[in-house]
Amino acid sequence: MALLRPDLPARERFRNRQHALTMTSDTIRYSDQRHLPTEGLLALYQANAWSSAEKPELLHKALLASHSLVTAWDSDTLVGLGNAISDGYLVVYYPHLLVLPGYQGRGIGSRLMGMLVARYKGFHQHMLMADGRAIEFYRKCGFQRAGKTESMWIYEGHDH
Numbered sequence: 001m002a003l004l005r006p007d008l009p010a011r012e013r014f015r016n017r018q019h020a021l022t023m024t025s026d027t028i029r030y031s032d033q034r035h036l037p038t039e040g041l042l043a044l045y046q047a048n049a050w051s052s053a054e055k056p057e058l059l060h061k062a063l064l065a066s067h068s069l070v071t072a073w074d075s076d077t078l079v080g081l082g083n084a085i086s087d088g089y090l091v092v093y094y095p096h097l098l099v100l101p102g103y104q105g106r107g108i109g110s111r112l113m114g115m116l117v118a119r120y121k122g123f124h125q126h127m128l129m130a131d132g133r134a135i136e137f138y139r140k141c142g143f144q145r146a147g148k149t150e151s152m153w154i155y156e157g158h159d160h
């Protein structure tokens, strides 16, 4: 489990990056609207081999029921998505963040994460579970390992 520490220098670097990204117009459009075509959604999850793609109806409902949902689009193609679950006051958890493989490494993931973190600015805990390959990415977004915690779950997937 990783927690966001507002006082980290990395957070500052992340903020600066968000500013730079906002100022740089590219072809990617970002949205916080709850518009999610099922086909594009499945393509995004399948391309990243995420097992929740095997439950398409539940996945669609779950994302639309999130406290926040942010998406990235190249024209009509869904190329990135992030969501948040929150009590609305103190704690926010970021369960999903993924970018189409062909679009990774172009700043899309950090821009989506930046949109979510900005929405919950000032919250006591920003939490997420960082998969091995994404740990460095989340460090760059200002997160750090949460004390001496160990992530625990009951999980029906088989992609970890």
Ligand SMILES: CC(C)(COP(=O)(O)OP(=O)(O)OC[C@H]1O[C@@H](n2cnc3c(N)ncnc32)[C@H](O)[C@@H]1OP(=O)(O)O)[C@@H](O)C(=O)NCCC(=O)NCCS
Binding pocket: 048, 097, 098, 099, 100, 103, 104, 105, 106, 107, 108, 109, 110, 111, 129, 130, 131, 133, 134, 135, 136, 137, 140
């Ligand atoms: C992790 C993920 C969301 C990052 O999105 P992205 O658009 O590729 O990342 P960005 O282009 O915004 O990268 C931001 C910074 O993180 C770094 N980074 C991104 N992915 C990384 C990785 N896997 N390992 C190390 N560094 C990484 C980038 O190099 C970049 O560094 P820089 O600021 O020094 O240039 C994306 O790679 C992805 O969808 N991966 C598969 C799904 C996944 O693992 N999701 C996270 C679940 S825990």
